Amino acid sequence: MRILSGIQPSGRLHIGNYFGMMEPSIRLQDEGEAYYFIADYHALTSTHDPAALRENVRNLAIDFLACGLDPGKATFWRQSDVPEVTELAWILSCVTPMGLLERAVSYKDKVSQGLSPSHGLFAYPVLQAADILIFDSNVVPVGRDQKQHLEVTRDIAQKFNDRYGEGLLVIPEPRIREETAMVPGLDGRKMSKSYDNAIDLFEETEKKLRSKIMKIVTDSTPVEASKDPEESYIVQLYRLFATPDEVAEMEASFRAGGQGYGHYKQQLFEHVRDHFAPMRERREALLKDAAYIDDVLAEGAKKAHAQARRTMDRVRAAVGM
Numbered sequence: 382m383r384i385l386s387g388i389q390p391s392g393r394l395h396i397g398n399y400f401g402m403m404e405p406s407i408r409l410q411d412e413g414e415a416y417y418f419i420a421d422y423h424a425l426t427s428t429h430d431p432a433a434l435r436e437n438v439r440n441l442a443i444d445f446l447a448c449g450l451d452p453g454k455a456t457f458w459r460q461s462d463v464p465e466v467t468e469l470a471w472i473l474s475c476v477t478p479m480g481l482l483e484r485a486v487s488y489k490d491k492v493s494q495g496l497s498p499s500h501g502l503f504a505y506p507v508l509q510a511a512d513i514l515i516f517d518s519n520v521v522p523v524g525r526d527q528k529q530h531l532e533v534t535r536d537i538a539q540k541f542n543d544r545y546g547e548g549l550l551v552i553p554e555p556r557i558r559e560e561t562a563m564v565p566g567l568d569g570r571k572m573s574k575s576y577d578n579a580i581d582l583f584e585e586t587e588k589k590l591r592s593k594i595m596k597i598v599t600d601s602t603p604v605e606a607s608k609d610p611e612e613s614y615i616v617q618l619y620r621l622f623a624t625p626d627e628v629a630e631m632e633a634s635f636r637a638g639g640q641g642y643g644h645y646k647q648q649l650f651e652h653v654r655d656h657f658a659p660m661r662e663r664r665e666a667l668l669k670d671a672a673y674i675d676d677v678l679a680e681g682a683k684k685a686h687a688q689a690r691r692t693m694d695r696v697r698a699a700v701g702m
């Protein structure tokens with residue numbers, strides 16, 4: 382089984398990225414051949430400062446390694462080190478119906494958030510399809526926001542196979558875990574950099590982390606009154622970090638009343654801090670080892686490149702090149 386996933390170097394990572402993509406990818410690296418990449422071509426749709434892009438790539442590599450990505454098990458590279466994906470994206474563009482892309486909600490979302498409506502942003506799902514298909518990927522671990530893009534990838538692969546030959550491209554399956562499919566942000570919408578509602582994976586200080594968590598939106602139920610845990614973003618986030626017993630205890634305490642939301646936020650803060658403490662420590666060490674990061678990405682690029690070339694030989698021959 383080949384597992385593939387990518388993540389954009391478009392700024393600081395948040396715990397939605399972690400639970401939606403990074404943590405499942407890290408777990409899956411023991412279950413098959415894992416291929417994970419830093420999607421810097423994709424980031425060009427939103428990051429236009431070259432120095433910032435370089436820095437984001439490096440920081441993302443450090444953060445992913447600190448969280449447990451093991452380059453001994455997984456191939457880990459920078460997307461632009463395998464430029465063949467852009468060639469495949471063009472070839473796939475020629476079998477992609479416009480209607481398929483016009484229906485993509487993510488393009489409309491991003492434009493409504495203020496991103497410039499470039500052709501790159503519109504064609505983003507085709508490049509994403511190329512990323513996945515060039516590595517003959519079987520399984521793609523993602524958050525729920527990527528479900529439609531995965532469907533687009535499957536449609537494009539099928540259209541290519543219908544035109545040029547059954548079985549030429551492997552049709553991938555998304556892997557979306559219900560419990561972490563949509564991590565809520567401070568305001569209950571999907572946690573996202575663009576909504577300014579994110580808790581960073583590595584907030585600069587404990588104080589900053591705590592003050593972020595204290596900003597989680599709550600209602601005005603009085604301290605002594607019973608509260609509905611199902612309606613609380615604090616509980617939704619707590620479920621990601623606490624044991625089932627701890628969650629049951631918090632839920633019971635919500636229903637019983639007698640505690641203010643600040644009390645529960647403090648509990649959540651302690652869990653988040655402790656969960657990421659060992660990773661934070663590894664990150665400090667990695668920050669001092671630039672050569673190691675360069676080596677990991679160079680080694681990963683070599684392996685990914687070899688695989689991409691094999692697929693491209695097959696694809697070029699199939700289309701008549």
Ligand code: AQP
Binds near residue numbers: 563
């Ligand atoms: N809130 C989330 N819950 C679960 N999964 C999430 N992902 C992102 N947010 C959540 C997953 O993270 C992976 C990387 O996605 P990306 O590189 O495309 O980043 P993104 O989705 O663009 O992240 P943001 O913060 O939402 O960025 P902006 O604001 O720029 O759009 C994907 O697997 C995604 O599902």
